[in-house]
Amino acid sequence: MNQDYIIPNNWSILEEGFDAERVEASESLFSLGNGAMGQRANFEENYSGSTFQGSYIAGIYYPDKTKVGWWKNGYPEYFAKVLNAPNWIGINVSINGEALDLHTCKDVKDYRREFNMKEGWYERSFTAIMPNELEVEVKVLRFLSLKRNELGAIKYELTVKNVDANIIFEPYLDSGITNEDANWEEKFWKTLEINTIADRGFITAKTFKTEFHATAFMQSRLFQDDREVKTGFSKIQENEKISFRYEVAAKKGEKVALQKFGGYVTDMNHQREQLVFAANNVLENAVSAGFETLLEEQKQAWAEIWEMADIAIQGDVKAQQGIRFNIFQLNQTYLGTDARLNIGPKGFTGEKYGGSTYWDTEAYCIPFYMATKNHEVARNLLTYRYNHLGRAIENAEKLGFTNGAALYPMVTMNGEESHNEWEITFEEIHRNGAMVVAIKRYVDYTGDFSYIPEKGLEVMIAIARFWQQRANYSTQKDKFVILGVTGPNEYENNVNNNWYTNYIAKWCIDYCVASIEKVKQEFASDYSRIIEKTGLSAEEVSNWKEVSEKMYFPYSEEYKVFLQQDNFLDKEIVPVSELSRAQRPINQKWSWDRILRSCYIKQADVLQGFYFFEDHFSKAELEKHFDFYEPLTVHESSLSPCVHSIQAAALGRMEQAYEFYLRTSRLDLDDYNNEVKEGCHITSMAGTWMSIVEGFGGMRIVDGKLSFNPRIPNGWEGYSFKLNFRDQILKINVAPEKTSFTLEGHDPLEIHVNGNVVKVEPSVPLTV
Amino acid sequence: MNQDYIIPNNWSILEEGFDAERVEASESLFSLGNGAMGQRANFEENYSGSTFQGSYIAGIYYPDKTKVGWWKNGYPEYFAKVLNAPNWIGINVSINGEALDLHTCKDVKDYRREFNMKEGWYERSFTAIMPNELEVEVKVLRFLSLKRNELGAIKYELTVKNVDANIIFEPYLDSGITNEDANWEEKFWKTLEINTIADRGFITAKTFKTEFHATAFMQSRLFQDDREVKTGFSKIQENEKISFRYEVAAKKGEKVALQKFGGYVTDMNHQREQLVFAANNVLENAVSAGFETLLEEQKQAWAEIWEMADIAIQGDVKAQQGIRFNIFQLNQTYLGTDARLNIGPKGFTGEKYGGSTYWDTEAYCIPFYMATKNHEVARNLLTYRYNHLGRAIENAEKLGFTNGAALYPMVTMNGEESHNEWEITFEEIHRNGAMVVAIKRYVDYTGDFSYIPEKGLEVMIAIARFWQQRANYSTQKDKFVILGVTGPNEYENNVNNNWYTNYIAKWCIDYCVASIEKVKQEFASDYSRIIEKTGLSAEEVSNWKEVSEKMYFPYSEEYKVFLQQDNFLDKEIVPVSELSRAQRPINQKWSWDRILRSCYIKQADVLQGFYFFEDHFSKAELEKHFDFYEPLTVHESSLSPCVHSIQAAALGRMEQAYEFYLRTSRLDLDDYNNEVKEGCHITSMAGTWMSIVEGFGGMRIVDGKLSFNPRIPNGWEGYSFKLNFRDQILKINVAPEKTSFTLEGHDPLEIHVNGNVVKVEPSVPLTV
Helix, strand or coil: CCCCCCECCCCEEEEECCCHHHHHHHHHHCCEECCCEEECCCCCCCCCCCCCCCEEECCCEEEEECCCCCCCCCCCCEEEEECCCCECCCEEEEECCEECCCCCCCEEEEEEEEEECCCCEEEEEEEEECCCCCEEEEEEEEEECCCCCCEEEEEEEEEECCCCEEEEEEEEEECCCCCCCCCCCCCCEEEEEEEEECCEEEEEEEECCCCCEEEEEEEEEEEECCEEECCCCEEEEECCEEEEEEEEEECCCCEEEEEEEEEEEECCCCCHHHHHHHHHHHHHHHHHHCHHHHHHHHHHHHHHHHHHHCEEEECCHHHHHHHHHHHHHHHHHCCCCCCCCCCCCCCCCCCCCCCCECCHHHHHHHHHHHHHCCHHHHHHHHHHHHHCHHHHHHHHHHCCCCCCCCCCCCCECCCCCCCCCHHHHCCCCCHHHHHHHHHHHHHHHHCCCCHHHHHHHHHHHHHHHHHHHHCEEECCCCEEECCCECCCCCCCCCECCCHHHHHHHHHHHHHHHHHHHHHHHHCHHHHHHHHHHHCCCHHHHHHHHHHHHCECCCEECCCCEECCCCCHHHCCCCCHHHCCHHHCCHHHHCCHHHHHHCCCECCCCHHHHHHHCHHHCCHHHHHHHHHHHHHHECCCCCCCHHHHHHHHHHCCCHHHHHHHHHHHHCCCCCCCCCCHHHCCCHHHHHHHHHHHHHHHCCCEEECCEEEECCCCCCCCCEEEEEEEECCEEEEEEEECCEEEEEEECCCCEEEEECCEEEEECECCCEEC | CCCCCCECCCCEEEEECCCHHHHHHHHHHCCEECCCEEECCCCCCCCCCCCCCCEEECCCEEEEECCCCCCCCCCCCEEEEECCCCECCCEEEEECCEECCCCCCCEEEEEEEEEECCCCEEEEEEEEECCCCCEEEEEEEEEECCCCCCEEEEEEEEEECCCCEEEEEEEEEECCCCCCCCCCCCCCEEEEEEEEECCEEEEEEEECCCCCEEEEEEEEEEEECCEEECCCEEEEECCCEEEEEEEEEECCCCEEEEEEEEEEEECCCCCHHHHHHHHHHHHHHHHHHCHHHHHHHHHHHHHHHHHHHCCEEECCHHHHHHHHHHHHHHHHHCCCCCCCCCCCCCCCCCCCCCCCECCHHHHHHHHHHHHHCCHHHHHHHHHHHHHCHHHHHHHHHHCCCCCCCCCCCCCECCCCCCCCCHHHHCCCCCHHHHHHHHHHHHHHHHCCCCHHHHHHHHHHHHHHHHHHHHCEEECCCCEEECCCECCCCCCCCCECCCHHHHHHHHHHHHHHHHHHHHHHHHCHHHHHHHHHHHCCCHHHHHHHHHHHHCECCCEECCCCEECCCCCHHHCCCCCHHHCCHHHCCHHHHCCHHHHHHCCCECCCCHHHHHHHCHHHCCHHHHHHHHHHHHHHECCCCCCCHHHHHHHHHHCCCHHHHHHHHHHHHCCCCCCCCCCHHHCCCHHHHHHHHHHHHHHHCCCEEECCEEEECCCCCCCCCEEEEEEEECCEEEEEEEECCEEEEEEECCCCEEEEECCEEEEECECCCEEC
């Protein structure tokens, strides 16, 4: 780990003491989101030290022209960038003519940040000695409303301790913002209009190229000793900024407060010409409800989320804080209510990686959302890809594929590929397989096969077509091979016969063929529609089957393991344990050349396949592969430790499983990869959830039934979680030597526990 | 071919008829150079149509910050860009107040360009009907002086045919220029000073970052009916431009002419503070000599070059024009007199590829310069790499190599790597081998072994160290393997055991070990110095030998050929002949993904190895490999057809050899790759020379003797060329059924002809 300043606490993320070096990291960790908008924990008042300013609106992006050294055919034209949106949180403060700026204060005492995850708010407080010797006590509470997802609210309380003082608050909106991550240092927003209506301010801006229109808005109320003051104010309008100036004379020790309501409305949800009107409505409703009411709503909304999604751990505060932070951030990022949105790798905590959607969603996130929310949410995530099928077919056509073959993008905002490295976009084709894995998981978990005839089968056919065309017959092997790929392990490029890719390709074909058969038997009208739409012929399916049946899998007779790729054993095999700490992380210490030629694995690859298809292999096989690959894995991807944790648990290696759990759950809090200031690793947080539920809890679906094999890491007194399984809620409470199950539902539920079938009756706790 | 507007002629490149679409292509083809500076065939007068402006100074470059989508450790910081230098050729012309601009003229008649290669000048003439109905006849002669390599001269003659007219010439210097090829659209030059002394103008500018200082200069003389007119002129000075305005009243039909002398002096050759003084000297000497004297000097200098370098072909004008164009361009680019310079891939004809030095120099260019110039020139080219050895060691260190291992750069200006694609810089390591091949060729051809103890052995040791470290032992193969490389065929990346790379690696070690032994025996003091300097131990050499002895070479028992790389036969093998024309060139029609997975070969790869090490293999082996790989080769690199031409000739397949010869010799004239407007392919032109000398002529060195096996392509009446062999000149004249040899030298020379040893006496023609 690279930092340990976050104070362990069951329900809050806490920081104490001001350190300018930590500002950017904390800006990431204390980021707020409500699924529709997000905000890094930037200070409201001006800060002249190092800061990474970030305000984000879900679904709004900019197609940043691709930057490469040497253009190659098929490159995507752009990289879809997550956009820093106009600033609505800003409140400049000056006291007796001196600006409050923590970077220039003589001293900052009692500095404290609290991120209250239970109630969904963020508070920052401190006492500053300003250059003019004023002693100022400040407490700022901020939240983004879950219930009103276009709204945020701030309460900025300030007390000058040592003198009477003249205080000026200048809440503002600013659309003259820039992006940390921009290929060409272009501006992404064009300011269209600034309006004011009484004490309400509005800036309407549009993104260049994509022409998203957004109106940022604000309204403020001033309080003195907790009584609202109806005072005058002045307006300062600049080209891309509007500020309102509130001035108040405060006695020594008298508390003044500014409440600021703000946020965004966009043309994704409103008519363009109605944006200011819509924003005005949001403000009208918010201000008339009042700050305290809004805050109560917020607590209530988060209580509802936690009621279902919480995982409680007894006896290990750091582990508890870690999992709650993960669950909290996942819910801040995506709530599943808008099928146009998805789960960006950094959520609303940063800009790196761009795009909103990676294979992370299908491979890691869907199980979490499926089990902790209404199943419609998981269906929405599947439908997102169904809606992008046409674009995925176009993407494959650009690379030379035909006949409706689809290659889903590595990164996307709107279905188009928008990454920009050939070794990733052209080669990391295994992502196509995750689309189908997600469908299977959805069907198995929810029991809702109807998604396949309705939508899923078209996706699966297009993907099967891709695999059949992408494989080629090797006469010397008398097998089908898949050449020139990058597997999940991105520390190898352009390898042949990556086992994971070949295996998932074959499986996609097999699962598609079986699904076609089932749809043909049971959903005749869907079947006809799909056959007509896709033009699928029996001959084509038979070509697929040939590829599947003769797919090649590299295997070592010597080690009795599948090989990550054809020539893996030609590498020099030296376990990670023999690498000095000074050499790691290798992606910061070694040249790319050296990494590619090394045996080191960035993230689970063959083991990722064993994770998805665990039931295809014996435990002895899992163990053999785990023992071969785990020692070579450096886990320099956030998506890696969770899989290893689950597998270590399945093998009964609880100490190792716990170590991987800590790494995945506290990846950002403890900054394992020395990069949290760029933002948090949102999608891997769903992997953390899986480490507990599938790892320690041993949850699987076996023959359509929930199955558990619960274990407790050393030192834990117990843990509990809930699953929404087929519209009934099952609560699992694991304590030493006993596990109890409580069903909130209507029908008795048969489950497997440690290999035995037991029946849980509604509302009757069952202890095993 | 994509164009055929160049009129065949034995000694000139000719274009007739104005076509705006051809302007940029002709700007490349008619480029001038004198080894020290160069100039695309841009018009002197303003041209508002599409044009690619390029004026270049040898050795002056800009480190353009690398552009990549995603930074990886070890990437070079910059790509060294060839720089468009301040314009000295410009002469704006206006007549009766209307600017002469071929793009806006009502008509352009009798347009003609001639590039007289024999005499080294370029002339453009036309009759234009201007928008104001004036009929203007123009003839412009231009050359860059070989003898005075800081000087160029222009004679701009103009006659208004239909009226008396007022003519204004505005010769100018302009440093406000931009680069076609710039990653960030930055300016590369900063203008420092503009001076004028009487009718002489000077602009001194420096390059950003590299701080090269250059002074562009000019002086003009005005003539009316061939008599000099001493008229007044005015000066117009702008921030980055200085123009002199000469006004003259001309009668209808009266010829007026402006002679402009100009060029560059730089701080590579002068003190910075003396630049204007030096430029003034150049002008002083040039103007006092006068245009006609300078032109005579030029003809004389080119006559001397042709005397030695010409290849005369009888009976095939296109073939003759092709080879002379190639020889002419090579001499325009590099004359071998300055060891700091090298042969850029586009010479002075464009900016693409940047850098000045690729492995092209060692692999293709050295034989030409060695045989047609004093051997000191080839030695200078070898010394260039010796001088960069420290940088090559640093380059390897950046990638993780140690102990003085060297990796020569893929592209460089000053010894540092300056390409920017990992798959090229990190992987295309075979270039290291060409450095040693060049040393061996030099020693074999010149008989001068002394280069090895003096300089070459240090280079060879550093390269042997690299190969030993880069190879790794594969337990499963019980061999040393070289993983993750790109061979000469850049249509495969990150392959394992590229045969060419493995073979040249082993050979480098073997040749180094043998050289060490010879130096130890015969150059004891050099040996001690080198051992001390390099710290070489017997143990290290024995480690090298182990790698060499156990090097792995992929081989197909089925086809009895070495395989281009481990998994080549897993690809779908379909000959190029079955690819439709519409699919080619594949680098313009296919995605990179599809290219990488295909079996198509961009340029000779295994066959390149057979070319370098022909004597290691039997003719039957060559034939087998040629028949296997030739049908899969698309020749989308300019460096490919020459090798195939030589090998086809060696196999007696004259028709095929001739086809490849035409392709290499007229690559730019006929624009085979549809890109000549970006510049000409200079380095491959040396391959064209080899196609005749080594291909048709069958020239080899056998046991230290020149050896020939002459053949004549169908339709040729004969051909002749000269070789400077060990300080004697041998002229070879090949006619049907007989070849004659004439020796200009002092000692009888034993040579092989068609396998027999014959003796050529000085000045006594010998016919066989």
